[in-house]
Amino acid sequence: MISTQRIATLKAWGAHGFTATGVVLAFLATLALFENQPTACLLWLGVALIVDGVDGALARKVNVQSVLPHFDGSVLDLVIDYLTYVFIPALFIYRYIPLPDYTPLLVTTVILVSSLFCFCNVDMKSKDNYFQGFPAAWNVVALCLFIIGPPSWVTLLTVIGLALLTVTRMKFLHPFRVKRFMPINIAVTSIWLLCSLSLVLNHPTLNHLVMGLWLLASAYFLGICIWRTAMEWFDVNHGKHS
Template sequence: MNGGYGIAQRLSAWAVHVFTGSGVVLGLLALLSASSGDAEACLGWLGLALVVDGVDGTLARRASVRDVLPGFDGSALDLVVDYLTYVVVPALFMYVFNLLPNGFGIPLTAWVLMTSLYCFCNVNMKSGDNYFVGFPAIWNVVALYLWILELNPWINAAILIAFGLMTFTTVKFLHPFRVRKLMRVNIAVSAVWLISSAALVILQPERPPVIFAVWLLASGYYVAVCAWRTLRGPEAA
């Protein structure tokens, strides 16, 4: 026994950490796909990493990993994995697939990498009701939008600069698996968004109107919730 917990409980806790850590393998596969010029595969691996990150917190709480394995910091593990899959790989993706203006790829990807450091080190990253405070460095999602929408590279540059600046603001961003208010609706919309995103990646450059409309509606829901929560101001748990 260790701290009152049995072998089965410790194995369960370690299994959760291994599940979280598998994100670095998905990140590696995404890096290799980007390096070989396969945008669809890169986004696919990043999508799987997003799913892992979305559910590992719930698994960790159910397995009481902090209590069972107090000597291993799962939060630090999560941040290490997230910086790779949410920041480094998407930055490379935007650079490799020419989503940024010629001659500005390095400065803009550096902007992504540097502003994200603040986000990951910000002890006030979450509000009392579990919204992200400031842009939460979800560059994997930004890269997906830029690739699907095929915007002008200068518009993409402006978007990157704007989101990077929002890192230092108090704009609220929804965490669908942690915010309790309308959680079931938030998770359902997230599932619709994920499925429609996957369909658009697979079908690119085709954008079937129904799927594209569903994707935009799900995106609009997120924007509306984030704007509503931001305008409400500070709120406790």
């Protein structure tokens, strides 16, 4: 009969194993780039995004820190996140997103280097689990640029602007960790993911209803970020703690 401790250990390793699938997804996304399949690349990155969204809750549920104290799951998560959130999306933007002449290498460098600050920032999260500064979510940026297809100079300014926001205290929503409005946040995130899937699979054909829902969901996220940032500014300027 398997002991309770052995079962807990197996569950903890299972949680780490689930997180580790992200590196396989990163490899598959890279293969898609090599094979000139941008849609497949985004789909693999999308699966990796979902895995990253739920693996933390799974790890906390099985209490991996106390069961396996010698294995740092946060480092595992960061290594995979840099691949799937930063490095592969930077390659995607370099290869598939139009940029002004002579700027692709600059843009890629800005993405890679600014993200290092984000990943090394010990104040990455606020007390209520918002990201402080742009959280290097370049996979989401790559997806948005692919769907919208803005002029090259808009893409350049967008990348530079987001990189600069990395070193600010602007708040960005983590839909699975922020407790306030969590049911709404998760519902809107689900709608956004489903719309993104549809838009990517049917690209470049555009379904206006799906696009409208996708834009509304995106506007909701932007609004939440601006609202939370404004609340902190108000609290700081009126002598309250954020």
